[in-house]
Every structure is written in structure tokens, then in C-alpha cells.
Amino acid sequence: xxxxxxxxxxxxxxxxxxxxxxxxxxxxxxxxxxxxxxxxxxxxxxxxxxxxxxxxxxxxxxxxxxxxxxxxxxxxxxxxxxxxxxxxxxxxxxxxxxxxxxxxxxxxxxxxxxxxxxxxxxxxxxxxxxxxxxxxxxxxxxxxxxxxxxxxxxxxxxxxxxxxxxxxxxxxxxxxxxxxxxxxxxxxxxxxxxxxxxxxxxxxxxxxxxxxxxxxxxxxxxxxxxxxxxxxxxxxxxxxxxxxxxxxxxxxxxxxxxxxxxxxxxxxxxxxxxxxxxxxxxxxxxxxxxxxxxxxxxxxxxxxxxxxxxxxxxxxxxxxxxxxxxxxxxxxxxxxxxxxxxxxxxxxxxxxxxxxxxxxxxxxxxxxxxxxxxxxxxxxxxxxxxxxxxxxxxxxxxxxxxxxxxxxxxxxxxxxxxxxxxxxxxxxxxxxxxxxxxxxxxxxxxxx
Numbered sequence: 001x002x003x004x005x006x007x008x009x010x011x012x013x014x015x016x017x018x019x020x021x022x023x024x025x026x027x028x029x030x031x032x033x034x035x036x037x038x039x040x041x042x043x044x045x046x047x048x049x050x051x052x053x054x055x056x057x058x059x060x061x062x063x064x065x066x067x068x069x070x071x072x073x074x075x076x077x078x079x080x081x082x083x084x085x086x087x088x089x090x091x092x093x094x095x096x097x098x099x100x101x102x103x104x105x106x107x108x109x110x111x112x113x114x115x116x117x118x119x120x121x122x123x124x125x126x127x128x129x130x131x132x133x134x135x136x137x138x139x140x141x142x143x144x145x146x147x148x149x150x151x152x153x154x155x156x157x158x159x160x161x162x163x164x165x166x167x168x169x170x171x172x173x174x175x176x177x178x179x180x181x182x183x184x185x186x187x188x189x190x191x192x193x194x195x196x197x198x199x200x201x202x203x204x205x206x207x208x209x210x211x212x213x214x215x216x217x218x219x220x221x222x223x224x225x226x227x228x229x230x231x232x233x234x235x236x237x238x239x240x241x242x243x244x245x246x247x248x249x250x251x252x253x254x255x256x257x258x259x260x261x262x263x264x265x266x267x268x269x270x271x272x273x274x275x276x277x278x279x280x281x282x283x284x285x286x287x288x289x290x291x292x293x294x295x296x297x298x299x300x301x302x303x304x305x306x307x308x309x310x311x312x313x314x315x316x317x318x319x320x321x322x323x324x325x326x327x328x329x330x331x332x333x334x335x336x337x338x339x340x341x342x343x344x345x346x347x348x349x350x351x352x353x354x355x356x357x358x359x360x361x362x363x364x365x366x367x368x369x370x371x372x373x374x375x376x377x378x379x380x381x382x383x384x385x386x387x388x389x390x391x392x393x394x395x396x397x398x399x400x401x402x403x404x405x406x407x408x409x410x411x412x413x414x415x416x417x418x419x420x421x422x423x424x425x426x427x428x429x430x431x432x433x434x435x436x437x438x439x440x441x442x443x444x445x446x447x448x
Contacts, residue, residue, distance in 0.1 A: 001215045003225055005145045006208065010229025012152035013204030013291040019159065019237060020281060022201050023244050024253040024260030030194040031178040031250045033186055035241040037194030042234040044195060044399065045202035047392040048361045049230045050384045051368050053223035056209050057380030058371070060218030063302025064209030065364050072367035076308065077428060083303045084424045085360050086206070089353040090292040090299075091330065095337035096350045097285040097292075102126045104281050126338050133286070134331050137293050138322055141214045144294055151287035158280040159236050162261055165268040166243035173246055196402045200354060201237060205230055206361070207295040210302065223382035293330060300326040310431065352416035355403065358396045365392035 001009065027034040052064075061067045066083035070076065102125045136147050178186050205226055212218045215225075244253075244260060247268045253260055258274065259281075265272045301323035304314030317324040337349070368389040371377050404414055 001141065001145060001211065003221050003228075005149065006211075006215055006221060006225035007228045007232070008149045008152045009145065009211065009291060010205055010208045010225060011156065011232050012148050012287040013207050013295075014202055014229065014233045015152070015155050015159070015204075015236070015284065015287075019201050019240060020259060020261055020277065020284060022198055023237075023241055024263075026194055026197045026241070027245055027250040027253045027260070029179070029197065030190065032173050032175050032245045033178050033190075034194065034245055034250070035175065035238050036186075036191060037198045038201075038234070038237045038241050040191050040195040041199040041202055042230075042237070044199055044395045045205070046230055046234075047388055047395055048365060049205045049226055051365050051389045051392050052206055052209055053226040053382055054380060054384045054388075055364070055368055056212055056222035056226065057219050057382040058378065059380075060209075060212035060215065060222055061302060062210055062213050062298045063300075063306060063308075064212060065206070065360055066299070066303050066308060067306065068367045068371070069363055070306070072370040078363070079306070080303070080308045080428050081421070081424055082360050082363050083299060083308060084427070085353075085356040085421070087296050087299050088420055088424075089357040089360075090207070090296040091333055091337060092350040092353045094289045094292045094296075094330075094334045097288040098126050098129060098334065098338040101129050101282060101285045101289070104278050104285070108275065108278055123339055127335065129286075130289075130331060130335060130338070133290050133293055134327060136290060137297065137327050138317070138320060138324055140320055140322060141211070141294070144290060148287060148290060151283045151290070154283040155280060155287060156236065158261070158277060158284075159240050162264055163236075163239045163243050166247045166264060169246040169268065170242060171246075175242065175245070179250070192398070192402055196399060198237075199399055202230070202233060203354075203357065204291070206357075206364075207291060210295045210298045213298075213302075219381050223380075293327070293334075296330050297323050297326040300329070348412060348416060351413040352420060355400060355413055355417045356420060358400050358403075361396040362393050365389040365396070369393075 023034065026037050030037050055064065055068050059068055059071065063083055065086050066079045069082045070079035073079075102122055105125050106121060136144055176186060178190065208222065208226055208229070212222055215221050240261075244264055247264045252263065258266065259277060262274050262277050265277070266274060300309055300313040301316075303309040304311055304326075313323065313326045313329065315325045316322065366389070369386060372386050372389075
């Protein structure tokens with residue numbers, strides 16, 4: 001992967017399907033000031049993104065979060081926990097997106113999609129979708145990046161189209177107007193509440209670290225790729241947010257008959273078929289699944305190389321040069337998640353693993369602080385002040401508290417997250433990974 005492919009990988013992962021629905025929910029809460037919630041989220045995400053960019057220039061390794069955690073704290077259990085927490089977030093994202101893809105396909109092809117979701121069409125579409133993406137991932141990283149770039153061009157093109165058709169409406173509203181029912185108006189509380197909704201639209205940059213070993217000149221390319229990907233996504237999101245409330249009164253986003261961006265095109269481009277963005281959604285969720293699939297398989301591969309997972313996950317196919325055992329294992333897990341728990345169960349699981357991902361951000365930021373303070377630790381080609389990871393810890397802790405307290409679902413997500421951590425702890429004592437030492441890590445780095 002070169003710089004262009006890496007930026008496409010990051011942009012495709014962050015854009016995903018989130019922005020296509022998030023902007024409507026955020027507009028209902030923030031009013032015309034919705035763009036400010038994306039600005040606050042961007043700053044919060046960039047802090048951790050810069051920490052990841054610094055770590056990528058120092059240790060460009062698969063299973064990056066687990067690697068840097070162990071290098072900082074030298075506690076095998078903590079590294080194992082962080083690695084599987086990140087993997088769990090990717091698996092539930094894949095399962096959630098598979099459900100979205102299946103529902104969208106059935107809605108486009110069947111007169112009664114709700115009935116079809118209860119029978120064999122549901123399973124056929126979901127399993128076929130995962131099977132195709134498994135073949136792409138197994139085929140090779142170059143082929144996976146071709147598919148990623150195609151999907152990214154479609155989903156980013158959809159956002160650029162929204163901005164293009166709505167640009168003539170810019171300046172027609174007060175961009176600081178908030179809902180009249182909001183107590184206190186535009187203040188810290190409202191900005192925090194809005195940013196909790198929009199922050200997860202920026203999630204995805206962390207996956208870039210796990211493909212470091214498949215990037216050309218990673219110590220130079222990785223930091224630049226992470227920063228560029230976050231910059232591109234931030235510009236797109238703010239442009240879409242401004243366009244949405246310029247074209248459609250923010251109060252109208254509270255109704256669910258149409259998706260938020262379909263409502264925008266209905267007003268600004270009535271000649272466009274209202275189901276057009278359903279096709280864009282198919283590409284967006286396909287990209288989300290593919291990128292998380294790549295990330296998860298490389299993470300298991302890297303953890304196996306470090307001795308934290310069974311050695312079988314570290315096997316690479318002789319001809320395709322991809323971690324085929326890890327790929328097939330993830331396929332089995334995602335298939336079970338996608339078709340057995342139901343849409344609501346998978347959504348609750350995704351909410352819980354979002355909390356786990358924020359916890360992993362805190363640990364990774366803290367790891368960078370420890371490594372920067374350690375005498376003799378090699379520096380990378382891209383360094384940030386120690387204040388950056390320190391602020392990253394503070395921001396992610398704030399996001400966890402805000403997410404738990406912002407809705408009644410927060411307590412349920414916390415309970416599920418606790419159960420997942422308990423399951424990982426149990427698995428640790430069953431698998432009994434070998435003790436990872438500095439010598440074994442050095443051997444991994446030398447082999448890489």
C-alpha cells in the first residue's frame with residue numbers, strides 16, 4: 001500500500017455508513033449549529049489520531065495497539081485484553097453493517113422486505129455478502145485496496161454530490177440557531193451532547209495502524225496517511241452538515257420516512273430518484289465490513305506473532321500471502337453474530353464495544369505517554385508533544401462518561417461491555433498465551 005491507498009483505506013473506514021444517518025440525529029439535537037458538533041468531534045478524534053500517527057512512525061506493526069501496550073507496560077494480560085477489545089469492536093461493526101446491507105438489498109428487491117427478513121432470503125443475502133468479502137480479503141491486500149478505493153469513491157462521491165447540489169443554499173440560515181426546547185441554548189452541555197453523537201463518525205483511523213506491515217515506507221507513510229485521512233473526512237463532514245441544515249429545516253429531520261440525505265436531495269435535486277442513496281449505502285457498508293475484516297485478521301495475525309494468540313492465527317497462505325486462518329475464523333464469528341442475535345441484539349453489542357474502543361484509546365494514549373517519558377526509547381519520524389496524548393486520555397474518558405449518561409441505553413451498554421471483558425478474561429486463562437518478553441518482541445520486529 002502506498003500513501004494514496006492508505007488514505008483511501010482510512011477515509012473509507014471513517015466515512016462508512018455513519019454519516020449518512022448521524023447528521024440527521026445530530027441536527028435534531030443541535031439545530032443549525034450541528035456543524036459545531038462535528039468540529040468538536042474532529043478535535044477530539046484528532047488528538048488520539050495524532051497519538052496513533054506518532055506510534056505508527058515508531059512501531060509500524062500489525063496488532064499495533066497490543067504491541068505498543070505491551071512495550072509500554074510489559075503486562076501480557078493487558079496487551080491481550082486491548083487486542084481482543086479492538087477485535088470485538090471490529091466484529092460487531094461487521095455484523096451490524098451486514099445487517100444494514102441485507103435490509104437494504106431486501107428493501108430494493110422485494111415488495112415485502114419485512115417478511116423476507118424473517119426467512120431464508122435474509123440468511124442467503126447475509127451469507128453471500130460475507131462470502132464475497134472473505135474471498136476479496138483472502139485474495140490479497142492489493143485486491144482488497146482496489147475494492148476499498150471503488151467503495152470509497154462511491155461513498156465520498158455521494159457526500160460531494162450533496163455538498164454540490166446544496167452549496168447554493170449556503171448562507172440562508174442562522175448557523176448558531178438551536179432548538180427552542182433546548183435548555184440553556186448553545187453551551188458546553190449541548191456541544192458535548194452533540195459531539196457524543198458525531199464522534200463515532202470519525203472512528204476508523206485506529207484501524208490504519210494494523211496494516212502497517214503492508215505499507216510502503218511505513219515510518220514515513222503511516223503518520224502522513226492518518227493525518228490526511230482525518231483532514232479529508234473532517235472537511236467532508238462539516239460541508240455535509242452545513243449543507244443539510246441549509247437545504248432542509250432541522251426540525252424536519254425528526255421524521256423517519258426518508259434518510260437525512262435523501263431528504264436533502266429531495267429538496268435540492270427533486271429529479272433524483274429517492275432510492276439513489278440506498279445504492280450508495282450498499283457501497284458504504286461493504287467498505288465498512290471489508291476494512292474491519294482486514295483490520296481484525298491482521299490484528300489476530302500480529303497477536304499470534306507476539307505469542308498472545310494461538311500460533312495458527314499467524315499462518316500466512318503460501319500463494320496469497322494473507323493470514324487465511326485468521327480470516328476464516330473471523331468469518332465464522334461474524335456469521336454467527338449477524339444471523340443469530342437479530343438486529344436489535346447486534347446493535348446493543350455494537351454500542352457496548354464502542355465503549356471498549358474508547359477504553360482502548362485511553363490505554364494507547366497512556367502507552368505513548370509512558371514511552372515518551374522512558375529514557376532511551378527510540379523516537380519516530382513524527383513526534384507530538386506529551387500534552388497531545390494526555391488530552392487524548394481526558395477527551396476519551398469524557399466521551400465514555402457522556403455516552404453512558406446520555407441515554408437509558410448507556411447502562412445496558414456498560415453491562416454488556418463488562419460481560420465482554422469478562423469473556424476475554426476467561427478466554428485468556430483458557431488459552432494461556434505464553435509470556436511475552438522484550439526478546440520475543442524484538443524477534444517479531446526483526447522478522448517483520
